[in-house]
Amino acid sequence: QSVLTQPPSVSGAPGQRVTISCTGSSSNIGAGYDVHWYQQLPGTAPKLLIYANNNRPSGVPDRFSGSESGTSASLAITGLQAEDEADYYCQSYDSSLSAYVFGTGTKVTVL
Amino acid sequence: VQLVESGGGLVQPGGSLRLSCAASGFTVSANYMTWVRQAPGKGLEWVSLIYTGGTTYYADSVKGRFTISRDNSKNTVYLQMNGLRAEDTAVYYCARGDTSGLVYLDYWGQGTLVTVSS
Numbered sequence: 537q538s539v540l541t542q543p544p545s546v547s548g549a550p551g552q553r554v555t556i557s558c559t560g561s562s563s564n565i566g567a568g569y570d571v572h573w574y575q576q577l578p579g580t581a582p583k584l585l586i587y588a589n590n591n592r593p594s595g596v597p598d599r600f601s602g603s604e605s606g607t608s609a610s611l612a613i614t615g616l617q618a619e620d621e622a623d624y625y626c627q628s629y630d631s632s633l634s635a636y637v638f639g640t641g642t643k644v645t646v647l
Numbered sequence: 648v649q650l651v652e653s654g655g656g657l658v659q660p661g662g663s664l665r666l667s668c669a670a671s672g673f674t675v676s677a678n679y680m681t682w683v684r685q686a687p688g689k690g691l692e693w694v695s696l697i698y699t700g701g702t703t704y705y706a707d708s709v710k711g712r713f714t715i716s717r718d719n720s721k722n723t724v725y726l727q728m729n730g731l732r733a734e735d736t737a738v739y740y741c742a743r744g745d746t747s748g749l750v751y752l753d754y755w756g757q758g759t760l761v762t763v764s765s
Contacts, residue, residue: 538690572751574691581740581755582683582691588747625691629749635706636693636750638683 539564539630540639547645548616556642558609558626564637566607569629573602573611576623585624586611613644621646648672648754650741655759658731666726666759668741675717679744680724681752682715684737684761692737695726696744709735731763 541559548554558571565571573586584593586602589609599620601612609628613620626639654666668680682694695715696704703715714727724741738760742752 570747570749570751572747572749574752576691581758582752583755584751584753587745587751587753588749591747593753627691627693627751633707636696636704638691638693641690 538637538640539633540626540628540637542624542626542639542642544640545643545645547647548613549647550616550618552616553612553614554616554644555613556611556624556626556644558611558628558639560607560609560628560630562607563632564607564628564630565604565609567631569631571602571604571609572627573600574625574627576625578622582625616644616646618646620644648743650743650754650756652739652741652756652759655739655761657762657764659765660732660763662731662763663727663729664731664761666728666739666741666761668724668726668756670722670724670743673743674719675722675724676719679746679750680715680717681742681744681750682724682726683740683742683752683755684735685740685758686734686737689737694739696750697724728761731761733763735761736763737761 574582590602738758741756744750
């Protein structure tokens with residue numbers, strides 16, 4: 537059971553905007569630790585999508601964006617495409633656990 | 648940048664395995680190197696990290712049983728796993744870490760499967 541909670545699934549039609557929440561607490565996101573996001577396409581290794589809340593590595597489309605507020609963070613995907621169908625994970629650090637933590641993961645389905 | 652894991656396989660409970668992660672395109676000693684695992688059908692779990700200075704980090708679930716190390720001459724990172732349990736069954740990924748203040752994983756290997764079963 538992770539200390540970073542994500543919805544198990546979200547879905548949207550092509551072209552729509554979807555958001556994935558990552559809910560934490562005062563010992564992780566609320567303590568000011570950065571949030572990073574990863575995309576895992578079916579059968580492949582995870583890939584860095586967003587680092588330090590809202591920075592995209594080279595090659596990641598600007599359809600992906602991150603934000604953070606209080607004890608939560610969010611990943612937004614605008615102009616949803618079939619190739620975005622994947623699992624998405626947030627990642628941060630928890631000072632109470634003294635542990636690097638991943639979120640529970642969210643499966644995005646393109647309808 | 649490329650990371651290639653090896654060493655996975657089937658092992659009996661209580662047994663040992665050593666995973667290797669051969670890196671190319673960068674120097675492992677100049678980067679944070681990590682192992683992350685994913686049990687079948689489950690989410691990601693951060694297992695271990697070795698900092699540039701050699702300090703190590705372990706998840707509570709593996710502390711005292713797993714050891715991370717690196718061989719700078721071979722540009723390779725290892726994960727020695729002892730006292731393996733059924734719950735250690737997972738795909739183990741090697742990843743390179745960078746930092747914004749908090750470590751993030753910018754390159755990943757393809758993973759190697761470890762199955763602990765009698």
